[in-house]
Amino acid sequence: MRNHAIAVIPGDGIGKEVIEGALIPLRAAASKYGFSLVETTFDWSCETYIKTGRMMPDDGIETLRRFDAILLGAVGWPETVPDSVSLHGLLLPIRKRFDLYANIRPHRLLPGVTGPLVKKDFDILCVRENTEGEYSGAGGRVHIGQPQEVAVETAIFTRHSIERILRYAFEQARARRGQLASTTKSNAQKFTMVLWDEITEELAAEFRDVKVTRYHVDALSARMITHPETLDVIVASNLFGDILTDIGAAIQGGLGYAPSANINPNGGVPSMFEPVHGSAPDIAGKGLANPIATIWSGAMMLDHLGEREAAANLMEAMSRVAADSSRLTPDIGGNARTLDIAQYVADAL
Numbered sequence: 001m002r003n004h005a006i007a008v009i010p011g012d013g014i015g016k017e018v019i020e021g022a023l024i025p026l027r028a029a030a031s032k033y034g035f036s037l038v039e040t041t042f043d044w045s046c047e048t049y050i051k052t053g054r055m056m057p058d059d060g061i062e063t064l065r066r067f068d069a070i071l072l073g074a075v076g077w078p079e080t081v082p083d084s085v086s087l088h089g090l091l092l093p094i095r096k097r098f099d100l101y102a103n104i105r106p107h108r109l110l111p112g113v114t115g116p117l118v119k120k121d122f123d124i125l126c127v128r129e130n131t132e133g134e135y136s137g138a139g140g141r142v143h144i145g146q147p148q149e150v151a152v153e154t155a156i157f158t159r160h161s162i163e164r165i166l167r168y169a170f171e172q173a174r175a176r177r178g179q180l181a182s183t184t185k186s187n188a189q190k191f192t193m194v195l196w197d198e199i200t201e202e203l204a205a206e207f208r209d210v211k212v213t214r215y216h217v218d219a220l221s222a223r224m225i226t227h228p229e230t231l232d233v234i235v236a237s238n239l240f241g242d243i244l245t246d247i248g249a250a251i252q253g254g255l256g257y258a259p260s261a262n263i264n265p266n267g268g269v270p271s272m273f274e275p276v277h278g279s280a281p282d283i284a285g286k287g288l289a290n291p292i293a294t295i296w297s298g299a300m301m302l303d304h305l306g307e308r309e310a311a312a313n314l315m316e317a318m319s320r321v322a323a324d325s326s327r328l329t330p331d332i333g334g335n336a337r338t339l340d341i342a343q344y345v346a347d348a349l
Contacts, residue, residue, distance in 0.1 A: 015073025
């Protein structure tokens with residue numbers, strides 16, 4: 001039997017519930033398709049920070065290194081721990097230390113799911129640079145608390161990181177419909193974003209079978225709403241990708257349907273899979289959270305692990321459940337509970 005070692009980090013708030021839910025169909029898929037998910041759960045969260053002063057232990061990264069993949073629920077409990085502490089104490093270190101430079105987020109409507117747009121036929125894959133850019137963490141504050149206080153946040157863009165994320169996006173576009181939208185704001189950011197544009201043009205000469213369109217991020221934001229069906233693969237910097245994928249989540253029915261993968265395409269380290277919604281403290285512990293985004297992230301994890309048949313059938317089962325209007329969670333007008341939806345998907349397998 002094939003064994004896959006999975007590090008499970010439920011995290012905070014509804015993260016615990018959606019992870020519990022996602023594991024139900026993931027285990028069912030493993031049983032059906034003849035492999036094993038060897039799970040180890042780590043209670044690293046804001047609660048951990050309150051108790052220990054750290055979101056994860058000093059050896060947390062090395063502990064995770066031995067796993068094949070990481071399944072994460074949600075991080076954050078702003079009432080007790082600032083988001084700047086929780087994010088930089090758990091999620092961002094995992095992304096950066098394992099060099100998970102490709103953040104992959106698919107945007108399409110599942111059967112039966114209604115989004116806010118009239119158009120239903122879009123299928124967008126957003127590729128977000130995940131390790132530097134505007135989230136590099138370079139900067140600081142001086143004269144704190146004084147009238148002359150200054151805060152500096154420096155966006156770091158290297159040719160190495162720009163080229164590799166663009167190359168990955170070109171390859172994804174080549175494997176899909178052959179269209180790539182490269183996103184910058186080079187009319188205003190004349191150094192970092194001009195470098196991005198220049199490298200885009202260099203690679204376009206190598207990928208002549210891919211049609212490349214360059215957009216400023218504000219124009220592309222509008223296009224995602226007005227003409228989403230014209231878009232195939234989007235590639236963007238860390239900040240721009242973060243914003244654009246929230247638009248993508250909105251038009252695909254909400255954050256409850258928005259999965260993601262944090263990938264190191266070179267392998268050798270565990271990639272991480274997570275829904276993009278937050279910890280939602282207002283509904284935590286009530287069984288109201290939609291687990292579809294986490295189950296979808298789990299299907300992406302199975303595909304990454306080479307269990308492609310199981311991943312495809314899990315997606316099919318999830319789509320059948322989503323198409324049944326009697327099996328909706330409250331965020332989209334239904335009455336089903338988190339674990340009910342998860343069991344429906346497992347049964348549909």
